[in-house]
Amino acid sequence: MLWEQKVKNHFPDSHAEIHLGTILNNLRTIHKRAGTEKVFAVVKCDAYRHGAVRVSRHIEDAADWFGVASVDEGIQLRMGGLKKPILVFNVPGYDTAAAYHTHNLTATVSHKTHFDTLMDGTRYQLNFDTGMGRFGFMPEDAADVRQLAVMNQRLSCSGIYSHYATADDPGSDFVRKQYERFSNITELFKEIPLRHMSNTGAVANYDIGHFNMVRTGVGMLGYNSGEKRYDWLKPALTWKTRIVQIRKIKKETPVSYSSTWKAPQEGYLATIPVGYGDGIPRSLSNKLKVWIDGELYPQVGNVTMDNIMVFLGEKQLPAETEVTLLGGEGWNAHDWAEKAGTNVHEILTNITGRVEKIYGES
Incomplete structure (x- = not known):
């Protein structure tokens, strides 16, 4: 494409x-x-x-x-x-x-x-x-x-x-x-x-x-306006980023503001360069899952303005590995809305100008 x-x-x-x-x-x-x-x-x-x-x-x-x-x-x-x-x-x-x-x-x-x-x-x-x-x-x-x-x-x-x-x-x-x-x-x-x-x-x-x-409006973008989902509507937007840093952390290591999450075991923590300044609701803290290397991984700790952290467990991935935040094989706006306690309209319109738009004809 x-x-x-x-x-x-x-x-x-x-x-x-x-x-x-x-x-x-x-x-x-x-x-x-x-x-x-x-x-x-x-x-x-x-x-x-x-x-x-x-x-x-x-x-x-x-x-x-x-x-x-x-x-x-x-x-x-x-x-x-x-x-x-x-x-x-x-x-x-x-x-x-x-x-x-x-x-x-x-x-x-x-x-x-x-x-x-x-x-x-x-x-x-x-x-x-x-x-x-x-x-x-x-x-x-x-x-x-x-x-x-x-x-x-x-x-x-x-x-x-x-x-x-x-x-x-x-x-x-x-x-x-x-x-x-x-x-x-x-x-x-x-x-x-x-x-x-x-x-x-x-x-x-x-x-x-x-x-x-x-x-x-939201229908032509691929979503029913309420909670019920229909497979004849196809989401048109996929939001992607990458891992910018990987580091090993010990069990009980706290992550992010207010230390709302601590590592349940020793493992690898990925830092992702997006946050609520880009459109990820802070209300999704410790609830969001993102798609990396064929699997869903949990976002951990409070969402910050410019970053989120993802716990990879024992899996070590290189920096620059692609991350799908929204759409594609990952969670879609319905999933985000359900976990954030809002609707798909707010999820989509929260995406800010820091996120580059790339268009495909097909």
Whole structure:
């Protein structure tokens, strides 16, 4: 496989191999399972640290829309050459109103004041809060919102959307309630072409309708958004580094800050040049396992900012031996999230700019 390197660091201590073809396949799989007319790729937070511009370019022909959190993220995609429509999820303000128009970004209107905020000719989509409790008009205000939209013909409405709060895992009755609320709302907006609510979790975990466009972010990167795992989603990122030092330690030797771990026997300790400054949660201290030379080995002691230590037992390996931290044959983001008490989104977005990105087309 040929790998393309992005923004080369002079001396990176670790790198993430990102398989663009895997992302494209995941996107197509989710689109097919949803059975919707269109598919919406969520690439906020630098595509969950996979590289928003590079990922978006690769999947642009297969995606109908892109979604970002902020105007700055939308501008980044435009500057990177993206031509497809881009929806900004966050609230528009007077300071960003011109940017929507200049960079051909679609705004989210989730409060009546937003109609006055946006410039003439701006495209927008309506957001309704059917149970997420974050942004959006309330369902009981749908008729009034429709009237506001009719009164503001100087703006162009292309869609209406909502967001599931509990679709990450199967078995939630609230998903059905939200679905029914949104279905009722859309009856008042039949002339609006796009209606979307389902994310990866809704497609993976629920047999419900998905309106005419499905959104996916973490799903196209290879993960269900909740705890349940599906083998039809393939993780696209593998994070690798190397051993920088090996030394022999005696039984009962303490390791790292606060001496939370002591060697159970005499053996070899490997030092790895990554830590929470690179994206390994400190909450994984004494819980993480990494893949080295065909085996999983325990990370020991508290995770430090720049290093972790791994106990190899009686196995002595040379410095520069490759270490797989995340993905590949080692633990994936589900494993990390389970041990860290968080979700895969946080695991992926925690990966910092110190980690080099290398792209493969397949």
